[in-house]
Amino acid sequence: EPEVTQTPSHQVTQMGQEVILRCVPISNHLYFYWYRQILGQKVEFLVSFYNNEISEKSEIFDDQFSVERPDGSNFTLKIRSTKLEDSAMYFCASSDRGDYYGYTFGSGTRLTVV
Amino acid sequence: DAKTTQPTSMDCAEGRAANLPCNHSTISGNEYVYWYRQIHSQGPQYIIHGLKNNETNEMASLIITEDRKSSTLILPHATLRDTAVYYCIVRTNAGNMLTFGGGTRLMVKP
Numbered sequence: 001e002p003e004v005t006q007t008p009s010h011q012v013t014q015m016g017q018e019v020i021l022r023c024v025p026i027s028n029h030l031y032f033y034w035y036r037q038i039l040g041q042k043v044e045f046l047v048s049f050y051n052n053e054i055s056e057k058s059e060i061f062d063d064q065f066s067v068e069r070p071d072g073s074n075f076t077l078k079i080r081s082t083k084l085e086d087s088a089m090y091f092c093a094s095s096d097r098g099d100y101y102g103y104t105f106g107s108g109t110r111l112t113v114v
Numbered sequence: 115d116a117k118t119t120q121p122t123s124m125d126c127a128e129g130r131a132a133n134l135p136c137n138h139s140t141i142s143g144n145e146y147v148y149w150y151r152q153i154h155s156q157g158p159q160y161i162i163h164g165l166k167n168n169e170t171n172e173m174a175s176l177i178i179t180e181d182r183k184s185s186t187l188i189l190p191h192a193t194l195r196d197t198a199v200y201y202c203i204v205r206t207n208a209g210n211m212l213t214f215g216g217g218t219r220l221m222v223k224p
Contacts, residue, residue, distance in 0.1 A: 004157075035158075035212075043158060043201075045211040056211055091157045102148065102160025103212070110155075 002026040004106035006092050012112045013082055021077045021109045023092030032075045033093040033103065034067065036060070043091070049075065082113045118202045123219040126196075132189040134218050136202030139183040144206050147178060149187045150214075151198040158201065158214070161187065192222045 005024040013019050025032050034046040047057040049067055066078045075094075079086055089110050093103040119137040126132040138147065148163040162169055162176045164185075169176045175188040189196055201217040 033211075037155075042216060043152070043212075043214040045213065048211060058211070089155060093157070102150075102163060103158075105157030105159065108155070108157050 002104070004092055004094055004104050006090075006106035006109050008109060009107070010110045010112070012114060015084060015113050016081050019079050019082055019111065021079075021090050021092075021111070023075045023077070023106055024073055025075055025092065025094030026096075026104055027073070029094035029096045029104075031055075031095045031097075032067075032069070033095075034077045035091045035093065035105075036088040037091065037108075038085075038088045046077070079111075082111075084113050087111055087113045118204055118215055120200075120202050120215065120218045122216065123221065125221045125223055126189075126192045128194060128222055128224050129191055132192040132196065132220055132222070134187040134189075134200050134202075134220065135184065136187070137184045138202070138204045141182050141204050145204050146206070147176065147182075147185045148203045148205065148212070149174070149176065150201045150203065150212070151196075152201070152217070153195075153198040161200075192220075194222050194224065196220065197222045 007022045032049040035043050037043045045058050047061045048055045064080045068076050089108040091105050091108045093105040095103045146163050146165050149161040150158040152158045162171055162174050164176045164178055178185045199217040199219050201214050203212050
């Protein structure tokens with residue numbers, strides 16, 4: 001079964017440093033998403049991406065965040081200057097036709113900011 | 115998107131059917147009911163969705179009441195691996211984001 005692959009599985013970074021979280025969505029999918037989950041809290045939407053541009057974003061997705069699809073396979077989330085409160089699991093997801101058949105989520109990257 | 119209400123937690127015996135309820139009394143005509151689950155700290159997993167008819171797939175069945183104000187996810191023969199948090203989400207297909215609530219923590223016991 002096709003999978004969404006996320007790397008690394010765990011990243012530790014110093015506060016103020018830039019991090020890039022990487023995702024390889026399912027190859028024929030057209031819609032890409034980032035969600036995050038702070039430990040013990042709900043899964044929160046960050047951003048959706050379609051046709052090489054952001055289609056929707058939440059209040060969490062401020063100027064410190066950016067997304068990119070640098071080539072035909074990768075989808076990245078960059079946090080420019082990490083804060084302690086950015087520590088969370090970050091999940092990438094993709095879907096083929098909007099959400100009609102449901103998203104496929106990756107297994108996540110645990111980001112720890114120290 | 116309409117708000118959903120789910121019990122915080124439920125237990126189920128292994129091999130028995132798990133019936134997970136969800137209330138969505140403010141659902142509108144173009145909103146679908148989606149179910150996802152999250153096993154431990156893994157990424158959420160899509161289970162099933164429906165508009166007004168009952169749906170079944172290899173994972174589960176979804177029963178939606180005639181007035182569409184509530185639904186039940188049925189796992190016909192729960193296994194220990196079905197222990198997870200189950201999320202009921204109501205949304206249109208026009209939007210992009212999923213809004214996750216607290217979900218129901220299902221514990222399947224031997």
